[in-house]
Amino acid sequence: MVSLQTMSVSSQEELKREKDRVFEKEFLPHINALYNFAFHLTYNEEDANDLVQETYMKAYRFISSYVEGTNAKAWLFKILKNAFINEYRKKSKRPTKVDYEEIVSYHDSEDTSYIGSLDLREEIYQGMLGDEVTKALNALPVDFKTVVLLCDIEGFTYEEIAKIIDIPIGTVRSRLHRARNMLKEKLKEYASNLGYKENR
Amino acid sequence: MENPGTSNSPEFLKQVQLAIDGALRPDEQTAFFKQINDCPFCLEKYYKERRFKQFLENKVVKKCVSDDLISRIKSNLDRTPPQ
Known part of the structure; x- marks a missing residue:
């Protein structure tokens, strides 16, 4: 029992290390481009920070749906754009986006x-x-x-x-x-x- | 030589932008460059649009992320289990 628990923890740690590696290698290099995009969408540094942070948290949470070596930049931009639209809709209290x-x-x-x-x-x-x-x-x-x-x-x-x-x-x-x-x-x-x- | 009217037509301007963005198919690209090489007004329009794209790329303010945000994101990773 103890042995199984140890193995499980160990494999989880290994999995996390692997996810962190992909995150660091493929996602973080795009952070300036994402921040720049977020800033121009919101025209506000604080909102841009929140948007980028939310994007990276989501990307990490759903990292298993990302295939290593594919277009990480486009994937991250898509997450950010969706996060922006959701936030924008909430703030503008409008059911649809700009007409x-x-x-x-x-x-x-x-x-x-x-x-x-x-x-x-x-x-x-x-x-x-x-x-x-x-x-x-x-x-x-x-x-x-x-x-x-x-x-x-x-x-x-x-x-x-x-x-x-x-x-x-x-x-x-x-x-x-x-x-x-x-x-x-x-x-x-x-x-x-x-x-x-x-x-x- | 074609007249300036061709280079001012909306359809031609659309083609110019596609060419500049690298969005023409190879056969379209060949035809397009043949057309602008035969028409000085068209060639001038092409260069003008290309300079406009470069102008935007160079002039729009580029913002960089703060080190603080990078640290915050990294420290939050430990609290965000991947699914």
Whole structure:
């Protein structure tokens, strides 16, 4: 009896050591990227800390469903995104997330003119500071900001983004396109408020 | 040479972004680069969009996690049994 107990404890310890090794080797190297993503989603350091901590705790708890050597970064981003949505829904006390379809149909209705106005002159925005660009990005609706962060900042492929946010690849494509256009509009507004002039 | 209208069409801009993101299939990519090489306005649009993507990557503020949070996570692992 004593012997069995000893074996069981020993194998549990071995299992824990193995989980800790995977955690350390495959999950922790992505912590800065996750924190950066969390910060831009929440725009608040304390909330970003909580979100990252929750993500890592969940990842550890469900580590057995992770296959070593696969895409740990995308897996962690998916956990974080889900945690954010749950928290966001709780805080906003709304049953559904941001009404993406409403935004899309608005821009669809003015698609041609909207596209035409997007040829943002580079000298207008190249002089902008990081903080100003970050503010413009953070002013986008969360679903649009998310795809820009995942693609342009974190370098995920469309396929990875589709898996992280649970949408079809075609939607990733169109959402990203619209998000960049919206961001250009925001940058133009910010640049204009900062006194940059557009000569067109 | 194509006219500037092609380079301003919404469809072309979508193709440009797919090309920059590496999301075109090999055959689409070949056709796309042939098209922009034959059209200076299209080529300029491609470079402009590429610079915009680089601009975002470089300008958006990158935040780093604190050592304190890493320590907190590690110390919490002992209290979180894996399932």
